[in-house]
Amino acid sequence: xxxxxxxxxxxxxxxxxxxxxxxxxxxxxxxxxxxxxxxxxxxxxxxxxxxxxxxxxxxxxxxxxxxxxxxxxxxxxxxxxxxxxxxxxxxxxxxxxxxxxxxxxxxxxxxxxxxxxxxxxxxxxxxxxxxxxxxx
Amino acid sequence: xxxxxxxxxxxxxxxxxxxxxxxxxxxxxxxxxxxxxxxxxxxxxxxxxxxxxxxxxxxxxxxxxxxxxxxxxxxxxxxxxxxxxxxxxxxxxxxxxxxxxxxxxxxxxxxxxxxxxxxxxxxxxxxxxxxxxxxxxxxxxxx
Amino acid sequence: xxxxxxxxxxxxxxxxxxxxxxxxxxxxxxxxxxxxxxxxxxxxxxxxxxxxxxxxxxxxxxxxxxxxxxxxxxxxxxxxxxxxxxxxxxxxxxxxxxxxxxxxxxxxxxxxxxxxxxxxxxxxxxxxxxxxxxxxxxxxxxxxxxxxxxxxxxxxxxxxxxxxxxxxxxxxxxxxxxxxxxxxxxxxxxxxxxxxxxxxxxxxxxxxxxxxxxxxxxxxxxxxxxxxxxxxxxxxxxxxxxxxxxxxxxxxxxxxxxxxxxxxxxxxxxxxxxxxxxxxxxxxxxxxxxxxxxxxxxxxxxxxxxxxxxxxxxxxxxxxxxxxxxxxxxxxxxxxxxxxxxxxxxxxxxxxxxxxxxxxxxxxxxxxxxxxxxxxxxxxxxxxxxxxxxxxxxxxxxxxxxxxxxxxx
Numbered sequence: 001x002x003x004x005x006x007x008x009x010x011x012x013x014x015x016x017x018x019x020x021x022x023x024x025x026x027x028x029x030x031x032x033x034x035x036x037x038x039x040x041x042x043x044x045x046x047x048x049x050x051x052x053x054x055x056x057x058x059x060x061x062x063x064x065x066x067x068x069x070x071x072x073x074x075x076x077x078x079x080x081x082x083x084x085x086x087x088x089x090x091x092x093x094x095x096x097x098x099x100x101x102x103x104x105x106x107x108x109x110x111x112x113x114x115x116x117x118x119x120x121x122x123x124x125x126x127x128x129x130x131x132x133x134x135x136x
Numbered sequence: 137x138x139x140x141x142x143x144x145x146x147x148x149x150x151x152x153x154x155x156x157x158x159x160x161x162x163x164x165x166x167x168x169x170x171x172x173x174x175x176x177x178x179x180x181x182x183x184x185x186x187x188x189x190x191x192x193x194x195x196x197x198x199x200x201x202x203x204x205x206x207x208x209x210x211x212x213x214x215x216x217x218x219x220x221x222x223x224x225x226x227x228x229x230x231x232x233x234x235x236x237x238x239x240x241x242x243x244x245x246x247x248x249x250x251x252x253x254x255x256x257x258x259x260x261x262x263x264x265x266x267x268x269x270x271x272x273x274x275x276x277x278x279x
Numbered sequence: 280x281x282x283x284x285x286x287x288x289x290x291x292x293x294x295x296x297x298x299x300x301x302x303x304x305x306x307x308x309x310x311x312x313x314x315x316x317x318x319x320x321x322x323x324x325x326x327x328x329x330x331x332x333x334x335x336x337x338x339x340x341x342x343x344x345x346x347x348x349x350x351x352x353x354x355x356x357x358x359x360x361x362x363x364x365x366x367x368x369x370x371x372x373x374x375x376x377x378x379x380x381x382x383x384x385x386x387x388x389x390x391x392x393x394x395x396x397x398x399x400x401x402x403x404x405x406x407x408x409x410x411x412x413x414x415x416x417x418x419x420x421x422x423x424x425x426x427x428x429x430x431x432x433x434x435x436x437x438x439x440x441x442x443x444x445x446x447x448x449x450x451x452x453x454x455x456x457x458x459x460x461x462x463x464x465x466x467x468x469x470x471x472x473x474x475x476x477x478x479x480x481x482x483x484x485x486x487x488x489x490x491x492x493x494x495x496x497x498x499x500x501x502x503x504x505x506x507x508x509x510x511x512x513x514x515x516x517x518x519x520x521x522x523x524x525x526x527x528x529x530x531x532x533x534x535x536x537x538x539x540x541x542x543x544x545x546x547x548x549x550x551x552x553x554x555x556x557x558x559x560x561x562x563x564x565x566x567x568x569x570x571x572x573x574x575x576x577x578x579x580x581x582x583x584x585x586x587x588x589x590x591x592x593x594x595x596x597x598x599x600x601x602x603x604x605x606x607x608x609x610x611x612x613x614x615x616x617x618x619x620x621x622x623x624x625x626x627x628x629x630x631x632x633x634x635x636x637x638x639x640x641x642x643x644x645x646x647x648x649x650x651x652x653x654x655x656x657x658x659x660x661x662x663x664x665x666x667x668x669x670x671x672x673x674x675x676x677x678x679x680x681x682x683x684x685x686x687x688x
Binding site: 180189191267271 | 390524531539543544547551
Binding site: 013015016017018019025026027028029031057059062065066099100101108113116117118120121124125126128130131132133134135136 | 342343344348351352355356357359360409410411412413415578581582583584585587589590591592593595596598599602648649
């Protein structure tokens with residue numbers, strides 16, 4: 001696998017990119033990136049390097065990244081709406097391709113960032129006649 | 137200079153307490169120019185009607201909108217307090233001119249609503265006269 | 280037939296930008312007031328929008344990413360949110376005005392007060408977005424909007440002295456009694472109209488609705504090079520008709536009805552009928568463009584599924600935003616605000632949002648990771664940079680000029 005390695009700028013090439021699921025549906029943005037830093041790095045001489053382990057996606061995550069009073073307010077609102085606090089973490093192993101968008105090997109309905117979509121589908125758009133038909 | 141010019145262009149939108157004679161005069165000119173624009177609009181509409189085509193509701197719409205505009209410009213001017221006695225003369229002049237114009241505009245509206253194209257076309261010279269008088273006032277008072 | 284229809288996206292986008300309800304009236308008002316002294320702004324605007332719409336379309340075709348995706352990616356979530364809020368606000372104001380504009384066009388044709396038409400128009404706009412395929416929508420309203428060309432025919436038939444028009448346009452002078460600040464206020468409004476951000480939002484999203492790929496780069500160029508200059512031409516025609524017929528008698532243009540007077544005089548009732556169809560199609564098209572754009576921008580910022588290429592159920596949040604925008608637009612419209620004033624203000628606010636939209640496009644159009652060998656040429660970059668400077672100057676001057684001139688009074 002080392003042969004396929006390429007140098008990436010995680011902030012530029014991962015953050016804020018579009019996620020696309022295995023059915024070609026748009027599935028949120030990369031709102032943050034989870035990086036595991038080895039113990040006592042960089043002095044710990046164990047030879048291990050920091051590793052990107054997951055992509056994080058969802059409005060709660062975005063709120064944390066905003067910081068400031070806007071971020072705090074948004075974050076608090078999000079916790080009220082979703083008290084279970086489920087964070088949307090997509091293991092890096094589910095990433096199939098990184099390009100102008102990031103393709104995932106899973107379906108968007110497995111992602112918690114999809115919950116709001118489901119709510120609007122069930123309570124708003126799904127109630128309007130013709131919602132299930134393709135346009136003509 | 138630029139500020140003064142901007143004020144001349146100012147019509148119905150900026151009626152406030154009038155500061156001084158010059159300001160009042162600017163507003164008088166702006167009002168007559170506004171009313172003149174309405175009169176000329178109706179003049180063009182009448183010219184169109186004279187050609188005999190049936191324009192449906194379009195001309196009637198244009199004429200009543202012009203009448204509304206002119207009357208709100210005239211009303212707005214009337215609410216301004218003239219700053220001194222010399223301004224009263226300006227006020228009387230503007231009142232007389234705009235009232236004349238509004239009369240013709242109302243007649244035009246009545247004629248078109250009744251479908252009386254002949255009557256409408258007869259108003260043509262009155263409209264021209266009203267427009268010309270308003271224009272002359274603007275030119276004579278322009279400082 | 281397919282070939283002819285392939286450029287309707289560009290035409291519809293440009294009509295929404297150059298000749299929506301506010302621009303129809305603003306162009307005529309400028310022509311009646313300044314004759315051709317501001318024609319150069321339209322030309323500057325056409326070149327600018329052609330430049331950036333081509334980039335936006337190319338990025339969409341090559342990378343599959345629409346403009347608001349790029350904005351968040353290159354400016355980060357904070358600046359992108361500022362742009363989103365600003366653009367959404369402008370969009371909503373414009374949508375309000377366009378729905379009212381459709382109603383105003385119907386009012387001229389029927390003499391029924393536009394406030395009665397307004398709810399019907401809002402419902403019609405939403406139904407078209409809900410039920411009609413993107414390709415059908417752009418073909419129908421792009422082609423119907425061409426009825427506005429009757430204004431150009433009016434000018435042509437009036438047989439003006441082209442030499443002196445060209446002279447006035449190339450040697451702009453202020454009419455007596457007019458000040459420079461007001462002149463530049465209108466210049467920025469016209470420039471803002473040509474380059475309104477929702478044009479690139481709509482155009483690039485439309486490219487993705489149509490599934491453009493690398494092999495459609497030719498279609499992109501055809502759309503841009505035909506559609507936008509056509510929009511600009513209509514804008515110049517409106518200005519010229521007013522300069523020829525309304526300026527000499529001292530008419531100040533405030534209503535849609537006055538804009539139609541020159542055509543009615545020159546071409547009679549057929550001309551008027553065609554023009555009213557044009558007014559209807561242009562404002563309806565612009566309403567569709569702004570309603571969809573409000574959904575596109577929000578959905579792209581958050582990465583939601585969007586677009587008419589999936590069933591509404593599969594893009595629930597997108598359709599909710601569009602529906603909400605149409606409802607709010609209709610409510611604001613019903614409060615009987617003057618729709619023409621609303622677009623004039625929104626043009627000035629959109630001038631402020633311009634840099635935050637065009638800068639990311641220029642950056643990404645140079646990114647090899649996105650574009651491969653389709654990055655900008657050196658000439659495009661040079662022009663793009665010049666325009667970015669113009670856009671920043673216009674944005675900085677817009678609000679102060681609005682206050683200094685009492686919005687062009």
